[in-house]
Every structure is written in C-alpha cells, then in structure tokens.
Amino acid sequence: MATQRFAVFASSFVLVCASINCLFAQTTNDHVEQLPYSTAYIASDQVPATYHLSLAEAKTRVLENSVVMELATTQIAAKRYTTQAAEKDYLPKLLNSFSYFHFDSDLGAVVRTPGIFNPATAITVPVINQDAPQYTALAVQPITPLWKVRQAVNISAADVGTAKAQKREARRELTKGIEQLYFGILATQQIKGGLEQAVAGAKQAADASNAPDAQISLIQAQQALLSANGQLIDLSAQMNQLVALPPHTTLELEQPPTPTKPFSNVDAAISAAVASDPKVEEARYEAEKAESAVRLYEADYMPQVLAYGMYTSQSTTPVIQHDFTGVGVSASYTLEWGKKNDTYRAGVSTLCLARQALRKQIQDTSLSATKAYNAAEQAEQALAYAQKLAVLNQQVPLPKNDMTALKAELQARLESGIAAIKAELDYQNGIVELRSITGQEQ
Secondary structure, three states, rough: HHHHHHHHHHHHHHHHHEEEHHHHHHHHHHHHHOOOOEEOOOOOOOOOOOEEEEHHHHHHHHHEEHHHHHHHHHHHHHHHHHHHHHHHHHHEEEEEEEEEEEEEEEEEEEEOOOOOOOOEEEEEEEEOOEEEEEEEEEEEEEOOOOHHHHHEEEEEEHHHHHHHHHHHHHHHHHHHHHHHHHHHHHHHHHHHHHHHHHHHHHHHHHOOOHHHHHHHHHHHHHHHHHHHHHHHHHHHHHHHOOOOOOOOOOEEEOOOOOOOOOOHHHHHHHHHHHHHOHHHHHHHHHHHHHHHHHEEEHHHHHOOEEEEEEEEEEEOOOOOEEEEEEEEEEEEEOOOOOOHHHHHHHHHHHHHHHHHHHHHHHHHHHHHHHHHHHHHHHHHHHHHHHHHHHHHHHHHHOOOOOOHHHHHHHHHHHHHHHHHHHHHHHHHHHHHHHHHHHHOOO
C-alpha cells in the first residue's frame, strides 16, 4: 500500500511539474528573447567551471560587455564631435593666398614728356611687373550668420542629448532583461530540484515494485527532468553569453530578497516614469531640435553681413606700396521666389509634429506606468493568495484508505506549491518592470 501511494505521489508530481515547467519556460523566453548579446568571451584557463554570480555582478558584467552599450557610447562621441565642429563657426575664417606670375615683359604703357623745356622723351611706365608675386592674409568674421551658427549648435546639442537618451534606454532594457533572466533561471532551478526528488522517489518505487504504474512514473519523471535540464541549459547559456563567460560555465546564483513596490500609489509612479523615461527625453530633444530649425529658417530673412580684415604683401604693381592693410564690411541679400517662406512653413509643421509626438509619448509612458503599477499590485495579491493556499493545502490531512482522494490531495498540494513559485516569479518580474519604467533600477 505504501509503495502504491508513493507511485501515485510521484506520478502526480511529475505531471504537474512538467506542465508548470513548460509555463515557466514560456514566461522566461518572453522576457529574454529580445536581449542583445554581449561581445564574445575570451577563452582563458583561469575561468572556473563553476562561477558564483550575484544579480548585481550580472548587471555590471552585461553592461560592460554589451555591444549595444559600446555602440551607444560611440554614437554619443560622434555627436559631440559634430557639436564641436559647429561651434567652430563662431570664430573668424582665416584665408591665406599666394600667387606668382612671370610675364614675357613688364605690362604697362609708354608715356611721352611734353618737350616744352626739354626734348620730348618716351618713358615706359609698367603697370604690372614682369615678375608678379603677391601674398594676402584675409580674416572674415560673420556677423548676422552667427544667428544661424547658434541654431546649428543647438541642433547638434539636441542630437547629443538624443544619443544619451538612447543609451539610457538601452541600459534600462539590458538591466531589466538580465534581472528577469536571472529570476527565470532561479525558478527553473527550483523546478529542476523538485523533479530530481521526483525521479529519486519514482526510482525507489520502481525498484520496490514491478508494477507498470511505478515504471511509468519513473519514465515520466525522467522525461520531465530532461526537459527541465534542457531549459536550464538554454537559459544558462544565454546568461553566460551576456555576462561574457564560457558557454558551459555552471552558474551558482543567489536568491535575492523579495522586492517591494517602490511606490505607494499610481500617481507617484506616473510622475516618476514621465520624469525619467528616456523616450520622453528623446522626444523633448526632437522638439527642441525642430524649434532650433525654425529659428534657423527665420535667419534666412536677414541680410548676410560680414566684416573683413586683410594684409597684403605684393611686388606686382609698382604704383602701389608693397605692404598694406585694410578693414571692411559687406552686406548682401538674396531675393528669390518664395522659397524661404515655404522652407519656414515646412519647419513650423515639423515643429508641430515634434510637439505632438512629445505629448503622445508622455501619454504612452503614463499608460505604461499605470499598467505596470496595476500589474505589480495584482501580482502581489496573487502571490499572497498562492502562498496562503499552498500553506493551507499542506495542512489538510492525507486520506489513508481512499486512493482516489489521496491522489487528488497530493496533486492539489503540488499544484498549489508550484503555483506559489510561479506567482513569486510573476511578482518579481512585475516589480522589475515597474522599477525599470519609473527609473528606479537597483
């Protein structure tokens, strides 16, 4: 009778754990399938076969080894160089030119004296010497174009801000994904531990009895354990890739403390999400960029005023001194057929679109924060119910003479226990999502 009861227990345990394991696998894959991979690890004999990995270290390693973060940093550097290049247009332009010509003779005219007191004489007066070198240094300082320069610098600075916001978004997604993957591995390890116990119990029952039910229970337990092992290997391999460890490294994970909600009400969560969302920040920079572009188009209506300063050294024309300097100013204005008006109107339309996009992003972020807060709150309540149900099921006494009732009670205990594990995983992932969207990453 004891052997039969144990066989029933093992069989029920295997079936329930197998179904929950599939559910865990689907949940975990949903969280991590979009994670970008890090750079490949460098093989080294110093890397141990077993590695103790905490959640904090996992976050640090994935950020240090992620190709996405490296690309984001490079993009920021490129945008900064563009801004520095735009700022150089504030300074005057220095032009240096040198020319040299050699003619077949002096270029000029023949002048005759009147011959009143002396005989008339023909004198050759060259206008340009046969050897004609000339050097000019010219400094051009823009005056009214500085307004355009300022707007170009503002546009480049907005691009830098956008690149920084994109880097923050990438960092947020990486840390959120690695946390959810970490919790998923822990949950899968818990299921694997339960299945190993089920295999051991089923094997003991099969050794004690040759009944077909005992052999079936053993095979089912082994199949479920094989499935859990495969799932754990896949998740561990992805974690090793992300944290730059050899693919076959066995990970020893720590069980972090149960997280708590960072906010007591949904309004606080919405405010924090809008204030910290990189997408909202990126939309703001795009609106600022469009506004600077409109001001840039407005500057086209202004005349172009330039100031000059020059120095010339020449031996080309004898009638002009060899060295001289000068200053000057010029103003010009181009009249065209309404192109400036159309360009300005297009810029205003783009600005309106950017502002509407900012409003929509704020609304989307608020809605996402609301959903994340409600999901975390519901997951917290579901976890409390699941844990209470598991405790109550353990307190129900097992029937001794009714095999059908015994099987039902054992299955209820297993289902409630594994449901509590699933509820805890959902709660952990819900808190991770809420912290991520509100900028409360730990």
